[in-house]
Amino acid sequence: MPFDLSLSYPQWQGSGRYANLPRGAEAAAEICGRLAPLVQVPPAHDEVDDxxxxxxxxxxxxxxxxxxxxxxxxxxxxxRVLTAGGDCAVDVAVIDYLKGVHPDLRVIWIDAHLDANTPETSPSGNFHGMPVSAILGRAPGPMRPYLGKPLEPARFRYVGIQVGDDGDWELQRELDLQRLAPQAAIDGPVHIHFDLDALDPLEFPYVAYPDGKLRIDDAIALVGRIAREADLVGFTVTEFAPANEHEARAGSRVIERLCEAAVAPPSQAK
Structure with missing residues (x-):
């Protein structure tokens, strides 16, 4: 089904390798803006503030x-919200909002990284490594009063994870965070978080952390299957980091295919 809103959320400050994220966020927003009315989160300009x-x-x-x-x-x-990031942490606000609208929301987190560190366990202090812990109730202290009820771990599934720090794996074990089984049934309202670094860098090299192994066609098929089987109420694309305009155009073609799979009717989903 169509989305009601495209949210351009060009935050780069959560990443440890952020140089090309603004270019990628702009390109992703151009794609998303074709599919639903586009509104932009005002960017923060703090290049010297670390x-x-x-x-x-x-x-x-x-x-x-x-x-x-x-x-x-x-x-x-x-x-229904379509979001163009920015770094992975943009999804904290989006998922919190969608969970308020759809209390039984499920989240499919497609990413090469677990993103489950907390401020206490993160070795880097980069917030794009913490959004999973944040939506599950471990957000930084000052953010917690502004968040609703945490997502239940049983309503969360990983796809594509390859890399994690000790803190990531510790929270994964503590909360028993599961991978999505290949043929698992998917129903109810669903939000997909799609970090493009989940993709195989031999096929999609336009990322800052090229650790993924997911083939592009397999990723598009998965998004299409979720859109057919479930009520896809949220889709977020993050961490697009093209080094130049040529890479931005090449990567945008893949983002366009992913978004089309998310919105196409069952007979057309790729």
Whole structure:
């Protein structure tokens, strides 16, 4: 089904390798804006601010953008949200909003990385390594009063994970976070988080952390299957990091195919 809102959320401050993320976020937003009305989260301009607060680098800019995104979403009334990031942490605000609209929301987290560190366990302090822990109730202290009830771990599934720090695996074991079984039935309202670094870099090299192994065609087939079987209420594309305009155009073609799979009717989903 069509999305009600495209959210351009060009946050780069959560990443440890952020140089090309603004270019990628702009290209992804151009694709998403064709599919639903586009609204942009105002970017924070703090290129010289690398202060570590609450265990997170560039915390103030991240928190400011988080609150802006929350306000935009709350005033939109949207029930289905397509999001163009930015780094992975943009999905904290989006998932929190969609869970408020759809209390039985399920989350499919497609990523090469677990993203389950907390401010206490993260070796880097980069917030794009913490969004899974945040949506499951382990967000930085100042963010927690602005978040609703945490997602239940049983309603969360990983796809494509390859890499994690000790803190990631510790939380995965503690909460028994599971991978999505290949033929598992998927129903109810679902949000897909799609970090493009889940893709095999031999096919999609336009990322800052090329650790994925997922083939592009397999990824498109999975998104299409979820769109057919479930009620896909959210789809977020993140971590697109093209080094130049040529790479931006090449990578955008893949993003376009993924988004088309998310919105196509059953007979057309790829």
């Amino acid at each position: 202060e570590l607060l609450h265990g997170v680098h560039r915390w103030q800019s991240i928190f400011t953008q988080f609150r802006s995104a929350q306000n935009i979403l709350a005033s939109s009334g949207a029930r």
